[in-house]
Amino acid sequence: MSPQRITKKEIKQDKFVTFSFKLSEWIQKHLNQVLTVAGAVIVVTAVVFYLVSSQAKRERQASELFGKANLELQSGNISQAVSDLQTLVSRYGSSEMAGQATYYLASANYYAKDYAQAEIWFQKYLDQYGQDVLLSSSSQAGIADCHVQMGDYAQAGEEFSKAVSMYPASFLAPQYLMQAASAYAKADQKDRAREALDKVISDYPDSREARQAKMRLAELP
Numbered sequence: 001m002s003p004q005r006i007t008k009k010e011i012k013q014d015k016f017v018t019f020s021f022k023l024s025e026w027i028q029k030h031l032n033q034v035l036t037v038a039g040a041v042i043v044v045t046a047v048v049f050y051l052v053s054s055q056a057k058r059e060r061q062a063s064e065l066f067g068k069a070n071l072e073l074q075s076g077n078i079s080q081a082v083s084d085l086q087t088l089v090s091r092y093g094s095s096e097m098a099g100q101a102t103y104y105l106a107s108a109n110y111y112a113k114d115y116a117q118a119e120i121w122f123q124k125y126l127d128q129y130g131q132d133v134l135l136s137s138s139s140q141a142g143i144a145d146c147h148v149q150m151g152d153y154a155q156a157g158e159e160f161s162k163a164v165s166m167y168p169a170s171f172l173a174p175q176y177l178m179q180a181a182s183a184y185a186k187a188d189q190k191d192r193a194r195e196a197l198d199k200v201i202s203d204y205p206d207s208r209e210a211r212q213a214k215m216r217l218a219e220l221p
Contacts, residue, residue, distance in 0.1 A: 062092035099129030154187035174209035
């Protein structure tokens with residue numbers, strides 16, 4: 001009687017059984033290590049899940065507080081808006097809303113005529129959240145406006161000029177240059193005022209401010 005031929009399927013099954021036994025033996029010998037690794041994976045997964053859930057909760061709370069503060073600003077309740085925005089920035093400083101909240105906090109202080117605090121918060125936005133080029137240039141212009149209100153016109157002119165250099169393509173850039181020219185003129189820096197007006201005319205010839213700049217140049221002594 002000839003020996004029974006072993007099929008390829010049986011060979012594969014035999015290899016799988018052999019591998020399974022070897023794997024079982026290895027796990028039994030290294031059971032403590034296996035349990036330790038499995039436990040670590042479970043712990044890491046749990047920590048990641050907790051962090052993601054916590055961050056989502058913090059983002060939601062920050063968004064709700066920002067919405068509340070925004071409504072208060074619109075209704076003219078500046079003091080309560082400032083309080084809520086300060087809470088948001090201090091408690092949820094890493095949230096996505098923190099940057100906008102910082103900018104709004106600076107603006108709220110400006111409208112409350114606390115120009116020193118407004119400048120601090122505008123600068124804080126620039127230092128910590130200055131990724132948005134439009135808000136950055138607006139923050140820089142906000143600093144300039146604070147100096148205008150405090151009577152420091154020469155510095156105001158410099159700050160407005162910085163705002164333009166941050167975002168020359170902004171639709172607000174020619175307006176900032178006009179404000180720079182006005183501040184320089186009040187500081188009796190007529191040459192700097194002319195430079196700002198000339199820049200409006202040369203860089204933004206089709207703007208409404210260009211026509212105003214030509215008139216202002218004619219009025220300067």
